[in-house]
Amino acid sequence: MDNLGLLLWSYYKYKHLYRFKSRKQLEQWQNRKIRSFMERIVPKSRYYSKLYAGLDIGNWQEFPMINKQSMMDNFSDLNTYGIEKEEAMKVAFEAEKSRDFSPQIRDVTVGLSSGTSGNRGLFLASPSERATWAGAILAKALPDGIFVKERIAFFLRANSNLYEAVDSSRISFKFFDLLKPIDEQVDELNKYQPSILVAPPSMLRILAERVEDKSLIISCKKVISVAEVLEKIDNEFIRETFNQTVHQVYQATEGFLATTCRNGTLHLNEDIVCVQKEYIDKASGRFIPIITDFSRTTQPILRYRLNDILIEKREKCSCGSCFTAIEAIEGRTDDIFYAKAKDSDKMVGIFPDFIRREVIMTSPQISEYKVNQVSTVQLEVYLKLEDGVDTDIIKSMLSKNLKKLFDDYNCCVPQIKFIDRYEPVKGNKLRRIERKFDIGP
Template sequence: MTTREAVETHRARGLRRLGRHLHRHIPYYRHVDPARPDSWPVIDKAELLANFAAMNRAGIPLDAVRDALAAGESRIAGHAIGHSTGTSGNRGYFVVSDAERYVWLGTLLAKALPDALWRRHRVALALPGFSRLYGAAGGGSRVMLGLFDLGEGLDRWAGRFATFAPDTIVAPPKVLRELALRGLIARGTTAFSAAEVLDPVDVPVIEAATGRPLRQIYMATEGLLGVSCAHGTLHLAEDVVAFEWEAAGGGLVQPIVTDMTRRAQAMVRYRMNDLLRLDPRACACGSALQAVAAVEGRCDDLFVLPGAAGSVTVTPDVLRNAVIDADRRIDDFRIVQTGAAAIAVAIPPGADAAAVEAGLTRALARIGARAAITVTHGIPPTDATKLRRVRRDWRGDQSSMSAV
């Protein structure tokens, strides 16, 4: 789609079709006006889990999904099931039909590999949960999929990965970085960062290995949300998802998403926890789909610090940029709010701790915030699920919190 008018027309048509389906087949939405998407309730994870059976067409209860997954099963009542990594404290669960798996995979491949109609590809998927769920749909005659389970650990499948020799990789940035450092990514490979926030420190390491610009795939339990074009711009998947926005401060927005393609389980006006910085500029690729300057983090990781006039909310990009800019030798870090006015920072050995402390202090002062900053050398081991370099552990209701 090359004009915003076309995007909006497509969105209106998709929401009308979805409204009719919700009204007829999804009990939770039986009493809503199918022609008034703006009147449909805005929900969050707690609401979805509390009404799980009423939000899927087959009436599958949440406990049945949990029990099946705990028993190692991936299907129930003719549907594929799965869950999120649960890094925000509680897992999200989902139900999808086989047809929806093909739609998801087809949409992803069409956006990421538009030349797949005339060129064969070997695509490695190394993603938490998604590999098993959607990889089972297969890749077609021109796309061979290799599935690599992050839960097993990279060491378990590194040899198989090398033998598979992918020309395209979709993986979290921490995995792409590790593969690059081990020399397992061939030059000329197209790499897509997915499933985690892409921090600037990871980009040069990965691009040095591939010799190509690093691209992104923005997806979550809620669905496929965006894919970078060949120019490197992350475009939202507005052809399949309707987006609404809530201001989150600091120029960031929080998305409310409606997947217009899902029929087995409703994902309608779902308030996500993500923080995005939208890009108002037109992309050279010609697409009118909304561009995203950065996926900055999660609302859970907004720091709340004291200031002269009360509490000040600090966005992850402010903290991240202050640390990276303090010393160019910093190629990894952790920033954690550990108390009401306390921040713990971990940086690599040899990096300038004093410069980091001074840089963070200045950055906070510019927005009227203050905190006691502790800087230590040595990066703690990476979590087995999602890497969060900026993390708020302090919640205001605990006497002591974990540090880095």
């Protein structure tokens, strides 16, 4: 099958074919899928072959878990294409730097994410996986199906030719670079007139403000929040301004994990990934997802423990889906930093993802970090580096990069203070990028 054929087949499967009457039926189906998937894929991955040596696939639910760390540590052996980690890293890094997002190794797309844990994740997708992914996302996110014309505006930190797989004659797709100034984006949006608007909630909020002051005049039929936690307060503001439910797509390097149904309830995509729940607090329904993707073959994701904490919804969703309904994603937070503009009293917002980006682009040897904005003129930075790294060089590079970021935003450049340790407050969720002071209304 060619890639368009695959896309359409995938669309059809996720839209019409995979229908389940009950949890039991779904779980039996998943179990069958995963067993045959593992039988086929595990022998092709040196890493999993070794990890699962001597184990009975019938018992896959109990297999050893992996996480981002072990996936990255064993990247070269884990993927089934023989792609070396160093090569993939280099290609993805170059793409971020040049902002030319068509990096491939042979025909495999390579992407880099900052990740929720602060560690970068690499992902690989073959052309057929890209087509399948595009079909799935269209099936789950398009309000009126694939045969109605749509114009999709997509705000992202980094484009990926993963997304361009979606571009076709009916569905037009435009990437908006989050690094560009907001006024430019508003002009472009006014011209483009998207029917579907996809952006991180912090950006949706800014766009909603532009709708309120009438500098942005668009009428979208669907607004989709991605990449950051959709906080209640933002959700309400965006919903009221755009006068519609704010939908969500929850996607990570690890896979296409959840989407909202027509009611706006977030459901796990259990027709793509199997999610085992490691409860950390059963009473409140908080759990850590352990995911097994039974469609990705280039970079198999099996029994992978995410860093996110999800909260299960108690009540059944009235849409009738038997896929687990999610109350909230607790683990991904967004904290916009604010600084005073150089030439006025205006406060300018800087997205956490940009701070994050500066940190991870400074050095691949930063294994952990925390950046707090303690006031509009001061940042506090904690770094944990790999052994044997010259700390002072990295600190001075990061300092320079962060200052440049503020400068690029035409903001007063903050003081940067490095701290040797930080104590996470027990019970609080970990926020690697955190604003520690309140900003006026």
